[in-house]
Amino acid sequence: PGKMKGRKARWSVRSSDMSNKTFNPLRAIVDSVKVKPNPDKTTISLSIGDPTVFGNLPTDPEVTQALKDALDSGKYNGYAPSIGYLSTREEVASYYHCPEAPLEAKDVILTSGCSQAIELCLAVLANPGQNILVPRPGFFLYRTLAESMGIEVKLYNLLPEKSWEIDLKHLESLIDEKTACLVVNNPSNPCGSVYSRNHLQKILAVATRQCVPILADEIYGNMVFSDSKFEPLATLSSNVPILSCGGLSKRWLVPGWRLGWILIHDRRDIFGNEIRDGLVKLSQRILGPCTLVQGALKSILRRTPQEFYHNTLRFLKTNADLCYGALAAIPGLRPIRPCGAMYLMVGIEMEHFPEFENDVEFTERLVAEQSVHCLPASCFEYSNFFRVVITVPEVMMLEACSRIQEFCEQHYQCAEGTQEECDK
Amino acid sequence: PGKMKGRKARWSVRSSDMSNKTFNPLRAIVDSVKVKPNPDKTTISLSIGDPTVFGNLPTDPEVTQALKDALDSGKYNGYAPSIGYLSTREEVASYYHCPEAPLEAKDVILTSGCSQAIELCLAVLANPGQNILVPRPGFFLYRTLAESMGIEVKLYNLLPEKSWEIDLKHLESLIDEKTACLVVNNPSNPCGSVYSRNHLQKILAVATRQCVPILADEIYGNMVFSDSKFEPLATLSSNVPILSCGGLSKRWLVPGWRLGWILIHDRRDIFGNEIRDGLVKLSQRILGPCTLVQGALKSILRRTPQEFYHNTLRFLKTNADLCYGALAAIPGLRPIRPCGAMYLMVGIEMEHFPEFENDVEFTERLVAEQSVHCLPASCFEYSNFFRVVITVPEVMMLEACSRIQEFCEQHYQCAEGTQEECDK
Numbered sequence: 133p134g135k136m137k138g139r140k141a142r143w144s145v146r147s148s149d150m151s152n153k154t155f156n157p158l159r160a161i162v163d164s165v166k167v168k169p170n171p172d173k174t175t176i177s178l179s180i181g182d183p184t185v186f187g188n189l190p191t192d193p194e195v196t197q198a199l200k201d202a203l204d205s206g207k208y209n210g211y212a213p214s215i216g217y218l219s220t221r222e223e224v225a226s227y228y229h230c231p232e233a234p235l236e237a238k239d240v241i242l243t244s245g246c247s248q249a250i251e252l253c254l255a256v257l258a259n260p261g262q263n264i265l266v267p268r269p270g271f272f273l274y275r276t277l278a279e280s281m282g283i284e285v286k287l288y289n290l291l292p293e294k295s296w297e298i299d300l301k302h303l304e305s306l307i308d309e310k311t312a313c314l315v316v317n318n319p320s321n322p323c324g325s326v327y328s329r330n331h332l333q334k335i336l337a338v339a340t341r342q343c344v345p346i347l348a349d350e351i352y353g354n355m356v357f358s359d360s361k362f363e364p365l366a367t368l369s370s371n372v373p374i375l376s377c378g379g380l381s382k383r384w385l386v387p388g389w390r391l392g393w394i395l396i397h398d399r400r401d402i403f404g405n406e407i408r409d410g411l412v413k414l415s416q417r418i419l420g421p422c423t424l425v426q427g428a429l430k431s432i433l434r435r436t437p438q439e440f441y442h443n444t445l446r447f448l449k450t451n452a453d454l455c456y457g458a459l460a461a462i463p464g465l466r467p468i469r470p471c472g473a474m475y476l477m478v479g480i481e482m483e484h485f486p487e488f489e490n491d492v493e494f495t496e497r498l499v500a501e502q503s504v505h506c507l508p509a510s511c512f513e514y515s516n517f518f519r520v521v522i523t524v525p526e527v528m529m530l531e532a533c534s535r536i537q538e539f540c541e542q543h544y545q546c547a548e549g550t551q552e553e554c555d556k
Numbered sequence: 557p558g559k560m561k562g563r564k565a566r567w568s569v570r571s572s573d574m575s576n577k578t579f580n581p582l583r584a585i586v587d588s589v590k591v592k593p594n595p596d597k598t599t600i601s602l603s604i605g606d607p608t609v610f611g612n613l614p615t616d617p618e619v620t621q622a623l624k625d626a627l628d629s630g631k632y633n634g635y636a637p638s639i640g641y642l643s644t645r646e647e648v649a650s651y652y653h654c655p656e657a658p659l660e661a662k663d664v665i666l667t668s669g670c671s672q673a674i675e676l677c678l679a680v681l682a683n684p685g686q687n688i689l690v691p692r693p694g695f696f697l698y699r700t701l702a703e704s705m706g707i708e709v710k711l712y713n714l715l716p717e718k719s720w721e722i723d724l725k726h727l728e729s730l731i732d733e734k735t736a737c738l739v740v741n742n743p744s745n746p747c748g749s750v751y752s753r754n755h756l757q758k759i760l761a762v763a764t765r766q767c768v769p770i771l772a773d774e775i776y777g778n779m780v781f782s783d784s785k786f787e788p789l790a791t792l793s794s795n796v797p798i799l800s801c802g803g804l805s806k807r808w809l810v811p812g813w814r815l816g817w818i819l820i821h822d823r824r825d826i827f828g829n830e831i832r833d834g835l836v837k838l839s840q841r842i843l844g845p846c847t848l849v850q851g852a853l854k855s856i857l858r859r860t861p862q863e864f865y866h867n868t869l870r871f872l873k874t875n876a877d878l879c880y881g882a883l884a885a886i887p888g889l890r891p892i893r894p895c896g897a898m899y900l901m902v903g904i905e906m907e908h909f910p911e912f913e914n915d916v917e918f919t920e921r922l923v924a925e926q927s928v929h930c931l932p933a934s935c936f937e938y939s940n941f942f943r944v945v946i947t948v949p950e951v952m953m954l955e956a957c958s959r960i961q962e963f964c965e966q967h968y969q970c971a972e973g974t975q976e977e978c979d980k
């Protein structure tokens with residue numbers, strides 16, 4: 133009704149569409165769970181993706197010392213450039229530089245955690261109405277961020293029977309003119325999968341054919357067990373423009389410190405100045421990560437002993453084996469063996485648990501009866517699986533597995549028509 | 557042309573509209589300045605709003621000790637809730653609580669600097685197409701953030717002759733049906749002004765009449781000279797819903813640490829759960845500020861000695877007087893005496909400097925001839941003024957003032973028709 137000016141009749145303050153669209157499926161699912169843990173059993177949480185909560189995985193003393201030194205120097209209290217100190221960006225660049233994927237300071241943007249790295253990448257690459265391709269099952273933040281910006285999310289399938297490799301046909305079928313980027317998360321949350329060089333090359337081939345840039349979420353980079361190898365995506369391609377997102381959160385076990393980064397790989401100058409400038413401009417909105425952590429980064433990267441990384445991985449591998457072994461022996465469950473990161477996905481043969489409608493109900497009842505918390509795969513836009521976090525202390529892991537076993541035994545039922553198999 | 561699917565012809569990656577719209581006037585103006593400082597004079601920068609750059613204003617030892625303690629405790633390496641630790645929010649609430657404007661933990665959201673506090677407030681209050689009211693001259697970030705989100709910015713005038721009070725008539729005339737919020741910055745960057753209780757009440761009266769919520773940017777809260785009093789806006793109203801933004805950056809002299817907050821004042825329940833939930837949801841995008849700084853906040857707020865605040869303010873007041881005195885004596889300049897914050901605005905009687913087209917050229921030539929950097933008011937959407945930062949060491953301040961004097965004397969010309977006055 134035309135231009136209305138002047139006095140409003142009354143107070144009416146509504147939250148914006150953007151905030152309404154900022155949807156966190158985890159919160160929606162977890163908060164709606166009404167069940168209480170079994171009061172007779174201590175609660176064991178295998179649901180929190182924070183490796184620090186149990187105290188069994190402290191960061192390395194060199195990491196805390198580096199921060200202390202940065203603090204004592206008195207040099208890191210003022211504003212840094214919004215994309216981070218030049219010296220810190222140089223350090224990150226030289227740490228991740230390799231001949232196949234060279235990096236300089238200008239290719240690095242420091243962010244407030246890997247979360248903000250992903251936010252900036254999506255914000256610079258996609259307009260409202262465009263779409264991004266995201267793994268299913270996958271980390272919920274991609275959708276949360278994309279939808280808040282009016283960017284459509286298309287889910288491409290991962291194949292549990294192929295250790296969660298991407299269904300490349302399905303992936304390629306989803307690409308259209310409006311596809312702004314392909315998100316590849318390797319190693320994966322929630323799957324714990326690590327892609328082979330060969331598979332990564334096939335993913336790159338799709339991107340090359342379809343001319344789609346890649347956001348490589350490599351926050352779990354290098355966090356792979358001894359029998360696997362982590363290949364940074366950018367080292368395998370010289371033409372696909374790639375924004376690789378990483379940070380201190382996982383490998384250095386300090387997620388609260390909120391230091392992340394974007395590594396810009398663009399050897400064919402396809403992103404060009406436009407994307408680089410766009411990232412710089414977007415970084416000016418909140419002015420970069422905490423300067424103390426930036427100041428500490430040089431020492432953190434240089435002085436953290438190899439032993440620290442090895443010990444973390446050895447612990448994770450032991451727990452993964454232990455958990456995989458225990459759960460694989462439980463009728464009705466089908467864990468998928470992880471090769472890295474901090475998670476393991478467990479398939480539920482729902483036909484053997486007819487009492488439960490789905491993975492959400494399964495995990496709810498697991499809380500109610502056994503006080504064991506796991507996230508249902510619904511949190512990752514998948515179904516009939518649940519995710520186990522393998523950073524918990526070994527005894528807890530064992531106790532949890534035996535409670536899951538008890539739970540499954542109590543609810544397992546022979547599926548119709550498979551009586552025979554059941555009797556074995 | 558209908559739904560286009562399948563293979564793209566060629567690589568074409570463009571930066572998003574959002575990043576293109578993320579415009580930083582400061583960068584645009586400052587980066588386009590081509591002049592070099594005078595090689596015969598050391599550079600003096602009165603342009604950087606970072607109180608730490610000269611080393612003369614270190615933070616208090618209690619502040620660094622608090623951070624060290626947080627680090628040593630080992631308790632603050634993991635993820636905090638995205639709006640901040642409950643205990644830290646409780647502490648902020650009780651620090652800013654007062655009978656006229658009560659606060660509890662649920663009214664506090666911790667952010668990555670005051671910048672992110674402002675970002676979240678604008679993002680939750682306004683939709684694209686709505687508008688916000690912003691002071692002129694004023695801090696550029698309001699526009700940068702708003703325009704990147706498609707929110708229109710309307711500038712209301714501040715009156716230099718009334719110590720930068722708001723032109724309330726002008727303000728009220730700008731309000732329309734699409735006005736989502738009124739931004740009030742007190743104490744002010746770039747003006748150094750501090751509003752009286754009486755003026756603040758008049759601002760609140762406008763908000764009440766027009767039913768417009770307020771974003772109070774109080775990052776310079778309590779940073780007022782002895783002859784002024786800082787009145788938190790929320791303490792003067794029981795009906796206007798107010799989001800007050802603040803943080804550690806200025807008063808505690810650690811802008812790089814990136815800890816800010818939003819205080820939600822909503823005693824009539826006008827924001828209601830919708831705005832609160834919206835802020836929580838938006839905070840989940842990047843998961844809050846550095847946990848170490850959060851962990852240190854309790855001690856910082858409790859143990860920083862009053863002396864520290866007093867010393868900072870005494871220093872700023874001395875420098876302000878010194879700078880005001882020196883510049884007020886220079887023909888052609890009209891500084892406005894500041895009462896707080898860290899800045900002073902200086903009017904340029906352009907008619908006496910006909911060589912220069914505007915404030916940008918004036919400050920450019922000041923760099924070229926005297927190697928003194930000041931920001932032209934154009935950076936704050938104003939004109940014929942420049943801003944002086946008063947955190948620099950006293951000798952530098954004096955030297956800068958005498959160079960500005962030399963510069964002005966060399967370029968001052970009697971305005972036509974005022975020969976007489978000039979001869980005095």
Ligand SMILES: Cc1ncc(COP(=O)(O)O)c(C=O)c1O
Nearest residue numbers: 181245246247271321351379381
């Ligand atoms: C796959 C993935 N990407 C990004 C992140 C966010 O990392 P940060 O805590 O550094 O923001 C996480 C955190 O769990 C993750 O699992």
Ligand SMILES: Cc1ncc(COP(=O)(O)O)c(C=O)c1O
Nearest residue numbers: 605669670671695745775803805
């Ligand atoms: C008026 C005003 N608001 C907000 C900010 C941003 O503060 P922070 O560094 O905490 O993000 C500044 C910084 O200069 C400012 O002057």
